[in-house]
Amino acid sequence: MIYPKIPLAQSIVQICLAKGINHIVISPGSRNAPLTIGFVNNPAFTCYSIADERCAAFFALGIAQQINKPVVVLCTSGSALLNYYPAFAEAFYSQIPLIVISADRPENKIDIGDGQTIRQRNVFTNHSLFNANLTEGETDENDFKINEAITIARIQKGPIHINAPFEEPLYLTTKKLIVDPTLSGFAKVFKSISIEDIIACTNIWNSAKKKLILIGVNGPNEIEEEIIQAVVNDPSIVVMTEVTSNVSHPSFLNHIDAIITPFKEKDFIAFQPEILITLGGMIVSKRIKSMLRTYRPEHHWHIDPLRAYNTFGALAHHFEATPNDFFRQVLPFTKIVKSDYGQKAEKIQEARKAKHQAYLSKIVFSDLKAFELIIARLPKNSQLQISNSSSIRYAQLFDIDSSISVFCNRGTSGIDGSTSTAIGASVGNSKQTTLITGDIGFLYDSNALWNQYIPKNFKIILINNGGGGIFRILPGHEEIKVFNTFFETSHCLTAEHLAKMYGFIYAIASDEKSLNTELATLFSQNEMPVILEVFTPTLKNDKILLQYFKELI
Numbered sequence: 001m002i003y004p005k006i007p008l009a010q011s012i013v014q015i016c017l018a019k020g021i022n023h024i025v026i027s028p029g030s031r032n033a034p035l036t037i038g039f040v041n042n043p044a045f046t047c048y049s050i051a052d053e054r055c056a057a058f059f060a061l062g063i064a065q066q067i068n069k070p071v072v073v074l075c076t077s078g079s080a081l082l083n084y085y086p087a088f089a090e091a092f093y094s095q096i097p098l099i100v101i102s103a104d105r106p107e108n109k110i111d112i113g114d115g116q117t118i119r120q121r122n123v124f125t126n127h128s129l130f131n132a133n134l135t136e137g138e139t140d141e142n143d144f145k146i147n148e149a150i151t152i153a154r155i156q157k158g159p160i161h162i163n164a165p166f167e168e169p170l171y172l173t174t175k176k177l178i179v180d181p182t183l184s185g186f187a188k189v190f191k192s193i194s195i196e197d198i199i200a201c202t203n204i205w206n207s208a209k210k211k212l213i214l215i216g217v218n219g220p221n222e223i224e225e226e227i228i229q230a231v232v233n234d235p236s237i238v239v240m241t242e243v244t245s246n247v248s249h250p251s252f253l254n255h256i257d258a259i260i261t262p263f264k265e266k267d268f269i270a271f272q273p274e275i276l277i278t279l280g281g282m283i284v285s286k287r288i289k290s291m292l293r294t295y296r297p298e299h300h301w302h303i304d305p306l307r308a309y310n311t312f313g314a315l316a317h318h319f320e321a322t323p324n325d326f327f328r329q330v331l332p333f334t335k336i337v338k339s340d341y342g343q344k345a346e347k348i349q350e351a352r353k354a355k356h357q358a359y360l361s362k363i364v365f366s367d368l369k370a371f372e373l374i375i376a377r378l379p380k381n382s383q384l385q386i387s388n389s390s391s392i393r394y395a396q397l398f399d400i401d402s403s404i405s406v407f408c409n410r411g412t413s414g415i416d417g418s419t420s421t422a423i424g425a426s427v428g429n430s431k432q433t434t435l436i437t438g439d440i441g442f443l444y445d446s447n448a449l450w451n452q453y454i455p456k457n458f459k460i461i462l463i464n465n466g467g468g469g470i471f472r473i474l475p476g477h478e479e480i481k482v483f484n485t486f487f488e489t490s491h492c493l494t495a496e497h498l499a500k501m502y503g504f505i506y507a508i509a510s511d512e513k514s515l516n517t518e519l520a521t522l523f524s525q526n527e528m529p530v531i532l533e534v535f536t537p538t539l540k541n542d543k544i545l546l547q548y549f550k551e552l553i
Contacts, residue, residue, distance in 0.1 A: 002041040005172035007138035008164055009034035011181040012101065012146060017044055018183050019150045021070055021099070023428075025060040027053045029076020031116070032103035033170040036074065048427075052447040053080050057087030058409075058417030059451070061098055062385075062424020065407060068219075070097040070153045077104050078116035081123060086416045088159045092127040093411030094217065094281060095157040095306065099150060100124070104165040106136060120163050129153065130160040136167060143182040151185065156306060193321055193329050201317075202333040204275065204299055209339040211237045212273035212297070214288065215245040217281030220405040223247055227327045236339035238273075242284050243386070243395050244410060248402035253345060255397055256285040258352050262553040268295050270344070276300045276312070279323045282410040283311065284392055352552055356397075359551040365511045367394055367465055367541040368548060370534050371436075373512065374461055375400055377519040379432050383407070385425055387418035387437035391463065395436065397548075405431070415441035419448035419460070426458045432526075433457070439464040443493060449502040457526035460495075460504075466538035467491045490538075499531045510535040 003010055012035060016024075024039045024047045026032070039045045050056035053075055060073040075081055081102045091098035105117045121133045130152045132145035149160040193201075205211070213231065215223075231237050232251055239252040240259075253259050263271065268291060276297035283289060292312040300315045302308035303326045308318035319326050360372055371394040378384060380401055386392045386408045400406060409421055418441050426433035433455070442462050467490045499506035505528050509515035515534060522532050 001177075002037065002173050002175060003177055004034035004037045005174045006034045006166055006170075007179050008134060008136060008142060009038050009166065010177060010179045011138050011143060012162070012164060013038035013042065014177070014179065014181050015143065015146045015150065015183065016072060017042065018181075019070075019147075019154075021072055021150070022046055023060070023063050023067070023071045024048070025050055025056050025063075025071065025073045025424075027051065027056045027073070027075040027080055029080060029103070030170060031077040031105070031166060032074055032101075034166055035101060035103060035164070037171070037173060039072075039074070048451070048453055050451050052450060053083035054086060054417065055420040055445065055447045055450070057084040057098070057100070058090075058420030058445075058448070059424035059427075059453075061087045061091055061096055061409075061417070062421040062426075063428035064091070064096050064098055065094075065421070066425050066428030068097075070099045070150060072099045072101055074101045075103070076116070077102065077120065078118055081118075081120055085124065085127075086412070086414060087421075088124050088161075089127045090409050090411040090414065090417065091159040092129075094409065096159075096411075097153040097157055098159040099153050099162065100159065101162045101164065104163050106165045106167050122161075123163075124159070124161045127159065128161050129156050129158040132160070132162040134162065134164045136165050138179050138181075140182055144184065147182070147184045193319060193326065197317070197319070198330055198333060201301070201319075201330055205330070205334050206337065208274040208299075209236050209337055210273045210341045211275045211277065213237060213239045213277045213279065214283065214292075215239065215241045215247050215279045216283045217242075217244045217408075217410050218246050218279065220246040222323070223279070224324050227324055227331075230327065230331055234336055235342045236337045238342055238345040240288065243392075243400055243406045244284065244408050245280055246406055251342070251346060253349055254399060255349075255352070255356075256288045257393075257549075258356060258397055258552055259345075259348060260287050260291055261549045262352075263291075271295075273297045274299065276314070278302045278311070279304070282413070284396060284408075284410060355552045359548055363544055363548075364540065365515075365536065366544045367463060367536045368397075368544050369512060370463060370515060370536055371395060371398060373515050374436065374519065374534075377516075377523065378404055378434060379523055380404065382432040382434060383425065383429055385418070385422035385433060385435045387435070387441040388413050388415050389438055389441065390465075391436050391438050391441070394545075415444055417445055417448075418442075419445040422460075423448055423451070423454055423458065426455050427453050432459075434459040434461060436461045436463070438462075439491070439493070440467055442495065443491075446498055449498060449504070454529050456528055458529040459522055460529070460531045461522075462495055462531055462533045463536060464494065464533050465536045465541055495531050495533050504528065505530040507532045508535065509533075 060071045064071040130149045132149040134142045153160045272295040296314040375398045380403045422435040509518045
């Protein structure tokens with residue numbers, strides 16, 4: 001076995017090994033050479049080389065998203081580290097365990113005009129669960145910080161930063177392990193709900209005739225079937241889900257915007273819950289957030305073992321438990337209340353579905369029509385990654401087969417790393433992976449394709465509407481003279497040459513017939529990754545979407 005000669009580098013590698021970390025994403029550089037040598041020469045680690053640091057961090061995020069374990073992303077000193085920040089922030093808000101290890105200059109080289117040197121210590125403070133600022137050499141204090149950082153990333157589900165200074169020479173190796181790092185563990189604490197909270201909760205529950213459960217970002221199969229059935233059987237409960245919730249039942253309201261956009265004041269009042277229970281992460285729908293901020297519930301409870309956000313300005317209690325543990329402890333003390341809340345919601349949903357189908361049957365080819373066709377053709381038991389902005393919002397309007405796992409970077413809701421995350425996720429999961437993305441998000445993250453790890457069955461469906469079409473549905477955009485340049489980012493670019501350069505099969509579709517044909521071809525071959533670029537009419541998409549919501553009334 002070959003080891004780096006620098007003791008601190010050996011300690012970091014050995015502690016990562018002992019802590020069960022297997023995936024190391026490396027941004028090539030020189031100052032991080034001791035760590036690169038240590039990780040690459042140990043067969044226990046799977047190492048990836050991603051040149052663009054921003055893409056590397058999102059690639060690592062995608063792997064961690066799938067394996068639910070910490071993934072290391074490693075860089076050299078200087079501005080390289082700052083490029084990790086978008087993915088670092090996404091990991092913080094999406095509760096994904098990401099470990100950033102940065103090589104640094106020794107402390108006496110900081111702020112003296114030395115090259116490739118910045119203030120790296122605590123650079124992620126606002127979004128880091130722990131900052132391990134190490135010192136040169138092998139010390140017990142360093143070992144403690146490394147141990148604690150990795151444990152916190154795993155247990156608290158979020159990003160941490162380990163900053164390690166190295167002095168030259170950086171490339172010296174040895175065949176002898178010269179460190180025996182101190183290892184420590186932290187027992188995970190499981191909190192049960194107190195009997196006082198259960199009594200208070202069930203007293204409110206048993207008198208409420210309108211209970212709304214709203215589920216945000218949630219991993220596949222996280223909520224047990226018996227919990228779902230218990231909720232379904234209660235007529236006083238309505239469940240609203242989003243495509244990223246990965247929870248499905250015929251009685252659940254799966255298309256929030258389609259349900260509530262046509263509401264008038266009397267409808268909002270009738271739908272206003274007495275109890276709002278939120279599960280999972282961020283909510284996509286702006287409309288449900290607006291509604292619940294205006295027509296606030298009397299009681300808002302959030303169920304999560306780690307965090308709670310007062311999204312609607314009405315949070316009354318944070319139950320620090322998993323949804324399964326919460327319902328398992330609370331439901332035995334609840335009773336069925338006579339109510340027509342669930343029945344009325346189902347009637348609304350049935351009416352919306354009929355109007356939905358009627359409108360889609362008569363529209364011309366557009367973003368809306370393209371999403372209808374694409375989502376219907378997605379392979380069962382596959383994984384769907386969706387980029388932000390218009391893509392995730394269009395996807396919310398359609399039924400996605402319950403066997404398909406759905407993911408989107410909703411922590412910060414940025415467009416900057418959707419493709420990189422999707423590729424990392426396809427590496428971290430053996431399922432067929434499809435990314436649906438918009439043109440601006442795809443072009444912004446085009447360096448994501450610059451790596452050698454893309455599975456042969458990876459698919460990108462690129463909706464090219466000429467640039468940022470989502471902004472056209474905002475009121476007043478017609479009156480802004482610089483709209484096309486500074487808001488919509490109008491362009492005439494395509495993915496054709498990028499596909500050729502990076503070894504993707506490239507196909508195009510520009511109408512309903514060609515899209516159906518290309519979708520059939522897309523999912524019938526897995527010899528090479530594919531980009532299917534779908535061209536839709538820039539000046540019609542917004543009008544078709546706005547009319548869609550009018551037709552639901």
